[in-house]
Amino acid sequence: MRAKLKNNDPIKDVIVNHIKNNIKEYATVILIFFIGIILGIIFINNVSNEQETEISVYINDFIGATKQNAKINFFDLLKTSISSNIVLTLCLWFAGCTVIGMPIVYGTIGFRGFCLGYTISSLIATLGTGKGLTFGISTILFQNILLIPAIFALSVSGIKLYKSIMKDKRKENIKLEILRHTAFSAIMCVVMILAAFVETYVSSNIFINIVEFM
Numbered sequence: 001m002r003a004k005l006k007n008n009d010p011i012k013d014v015i016v017n018h019i020k021n022n023i024k025e026y027a028t029v030i031l032i033f034f035i036g037i038i039l040g041i042i043f044i045n046n047v048s049n050e051q052e053t054e055i056s057v058y059i060n061d062f063i064g065a066t067k068q069n070a071k072i073n074f075f076d077l078l079k080t081s082i083s084s085n086i087v088l089t090l091c092l093w094f095a096g097c098t099v100i101g102m103p104i105v106y107g108t109i110g111f112r113g114f115c116l117g118y119t120i121s122s123l124i125a126t127l128g129t130g131k132g133l134t135f136g137i138s139t140i141l142f143q144n145i146l147l148i149p150a151i152f153a154l155s156v157s158g159i160k161l162y163k164s165i166m167k168d169k170r171k172e173n174i175k176l177e178i179l180r181h182t183a184f185s186a187i188m189c190v191v192m193i194l195a196a197f198v199e200t201y202v203s204s205n206i207f208i209n210i211v212e213f214m
Helices: 010-021 023-045 049-068 074-097 099-127 129-167 171-211
Strands: none
Touching (some): 010 023, 023 129, 049 099, 074 129, 099 129
8 A cells, every 4th residue: 555645734833833832922922912902992991982082083084084085105005014013023022132021022912912902992983893893804804814923923932032041041052042033033024024015915905995885
């Protein structure tokens, strides 16, 4: 009998092994992220009537302005998005390289969750559950499929580096771990740049098309 050929995917294996080897760190950052989302939702649900009106007016004005002029300067949007993601990568990389940077890493994760919960809740409060969810998911989901896992992975890499430094403070080992963290951060930076392209050319076009029917 012929031996069955195994369809091994080395990239998938690397990702799965990486997650398995750092499952506690991933559980921590995911928990912090979801706490941020919950805080964003709670914040919107407890704003004053005046603040709620301001948010509603801002969203409706933004949608109205887009309807009147649906043209988007994709190049400028791409530059802004890439710059923002590179700065975020550098911040997480630097925070991971310093012993006192862990609060920055955790704060960044929580803040991203807060922003996501705040945005979706604002859209639902203004447009209703159906339209709000449709509008939010279709315009935010695709780039975040790449962006959020990359941010998680960067944060876990920083946490792993911090633990390595605390466990073994020999300079040679610290330098090696920093090099690993830097190389991993560079890979995640590429993923986050790809997310910027998705945001610019996929999510923005979806946004324009959805706005026309609102």
